[in-house]
Amino acid sequence: MAGKTRKVSLGVADEPFDEGRHIIYVYSDDAERKKTMARFFRQGLVENDRLLYMVDDISSAEMVKELQELGVDADARINDFDLCPGHYACCPDAYFSAEFMLGVVARYYQSAMEQGYAGARGIGEMSWALVENRAQLEDLLVYEARLNRVLQNHPLTTVCQYDAKRFDPAVIMDMLTIHPLMIVRGQLVKNPGFMEPERFLEKYRSQDNKGHA
Amino acid sequence: MLSPDPEILGRIILIQSTLHLMGQGSEMARFLCRGFCRVPGMEISGIFIDGCLHWENGSPDPGPEHCRRLFEQLTGAAGQGPGRKALLNGFKRTHGVQCLPIETALAVYGIFFCAPADEEMFFSYAPYIENTLNLAALVLENHSQQQMLWQHKSELEKKVKERTRELARSEQRFRDLFNSISDLVYTQDLEGRLISANPALHRLFGYRPEELLGRPISDFMLPEHRDRFESEYLKALLEKGSYEGITPYLAKDGSTIYIEYRSELVRPENDAPFISGIGRDVTGRVLARREKRRLEGQIRQAQKMESIGTLSGGVAHDFNNVLSIIIGNAELAAGELAENHRARPYVNEIQTAGVRAKDVVRQLLTFSRKTREEKQAVDLCMLVGEALKLLRPVIAANIEIRTCLPKQPAVVSADPTQIHQVLINLCGNAADAMAESGGVLAVSLAVAQINDENTALDPDMGAGRFFRLAVKDTGHGIAAKSLERIFDPYFTTKDVDKGTGLGLSVVHGIVKSHGGSIRVRSQPGQGCEFEILLPAAEKNAEAVLAQTGNVPRGQGHILLIDDEPMIVSLNQQRLERLGYRVSGHTNPRPALEMFSSDPYGFDLVITDMTMPGITGDRLAEKILEIRPEMKIILCTGYNSQISDQTAASLGIARYLEKPVQMQQLAETVCDVLSVSDN
Incomplete structure (x- = not known):
């Protein structure tokens, strides 16, 4: 679908990156997270991107207020934003479905294009997955691993947010492995431990089986 | 040595870059174990941090107790210096695991235990692993310091909050105090x-x-x-x-x-x-103090008046005796002189001056409230004339006196002495107001008919016929504020030695006691007018004039007693001229003896009140004991304890105040004897 790859500024790095990058942002400081998020969205408005923000803990109005306080003109540009709770997009039947979620990503980007946006970018807070029985770790890993492929055709620049204080360090370690880019202390860097998704899943499954043997 | 796998090295770098996110030691231990688990050539036995051995799948297991002991040795004296290497090697030998301390220059935070399966392969990664563990130690140290800082901050915040609460409580207490x-x-x-x-x-x-x-x-x-x-x-x-x-x-x-x-x-x-x-x-206190001062002033003034009264009472007695002699003798002298005799005007002047002096004594007693009101039908025109005649010599020459009096007598029922006092006060004040610049003192008298439509000065006054007496001056006038209090006792605008503040208060009292009313009108710089309404007497002018008719004569034997020989002599002559036979005595005891020896030889007893040995009232008692129906006239220069009523209760027929004029004496004796005759 994508022709010539568009380079965009993400607000969290000095140099432009190809759009449709899959980024992990592990954070432990909420103030730092908000600042990073604000820079990402501010630059999105500059780039004429459609903006998706998925978070569970606060309402849409509070999201707008939070963005306004951070210097993002979310109120005036509200039509450029899509604000929704993460589990709405990820759990259509109260359970996480990687297939459904990947469809959401593809359709969102396509819709942005049809509406005349130059591109699309989104931030997804992953804390919704911590609710008991809502998602299996392997399903999440499968989703994150397959998303890299989906983004090649539907380049929605995606930031997956993981709260280091809430997620198990082992899960964070695995999630880190499958994201090619990571935000460290508010700065976008290439992930030195990135592993191709298929290879990771293969290793993961073999180790998991070994662990349970 | 084998070259490390770039993928594993990348993973180790990933661990290093995200170590800072691991807030707690247990999280970090699991994070490191998870990260290092794919390092080839080694088996992770666990990480000892925060007193626990983490990584449940660790093999071989060094045992938590052994780990804890090693950790304590490393952090203690045994872990310092050259003994440290021996300690770690000893543990490796006995437990078969490699020990990598997680430490900074300041402290040991934990120990990484692993069992190299392939030592050659493991040692190619060992520097990276040690480097990561050192970084982990720095992060832990940083977290520890942050924790300490956070605790310190938290304690400070707690203290600040407590202080703030205390301050708020304190402020609230002060606010409550302020408000209550x-x-x-x-x-x-x-x-x-x-x-x-x-x-x-x-x-x-x-x-x-x-x-x-x-x-x-x-x-x-x-x-x-x-x-x-x-x-x-x-x-x-x-x-x-x-x-x-x-x-x-x-x-x-x-x-x-x-x-x-x-x-x-x-x-x-x-x-x-x-x-x-x-x-x-302190409004109540100030007003109470002011009232107290006022009352004290009143008391002082009352005490002063009491003293003056007592003094004047004593003086009046002696003075009236003297006046009796002067007036009486002048009357006798006048009776001896022909109408056209050259000396007659002088004798008449002596009589007039005597009467005036008698009034002065009376005023003195009135002022100190030592005399009784004696209301009688009097002509206001005559009183105004007399008052002005008295005042003229003492009023400054640059003040012109104008009068406007009716031709007919203005008869009112009044105590002439008190009305005289009213006139003297008002005219005197008016003269004072014009003392510097001069002016006109106008005194007018007119009939006034008061009815319901024509409101009187005082709403309490009833309708009827009144005389309106007005005293007007062209002086400096009175301020509105002073006008409100002008009749208050002791209120005065005069200098301390110029007035007592009693004059107008007394005037007000006199007018009210005569059933009249008084009003003042004034404006600063435009003079002042006092207007008095006094009820007209029912007795007409002829009745007043009739009072001064012929001297009645009579017959009878009168016993006359007075300790003053000249009085005895004077009255004896008077009574004998009127036709009576008189036995005069200056000592009451011989007189009483004389009466006792022949009680029915006398028709009347006239006795002085104040006498040495026995007072007039006591003498009267004794006489009445001897002859109860005996008629007695009691005379006195001054005695506050005797009145017509008290005299009557003693059985005394009449009470006369000295000096007694001829006419009064003749009428009284005639009256008493005629009643006796009846």
């Missing part, structure tokens, strides 16, 4: 504007806070005190730092409130200076 205290508490800026005022102050003034705050307190002062606000109050505060006093203020309802206060200048270190003060409503 019944005294007045306020602050002002340096121009005297109210910054704050407690509810007691609002209540006292009757204003809402927004009506008071921001306004200078001088706005609520009585106008005559406002000048002193800046010149005294603010000046003293700025120069001396404090000011205290009692000042009257106007409340919203117009009432005057007296506030005793003390204000101080406050100079805060980091704020603008202001005035702080506390006050108290």
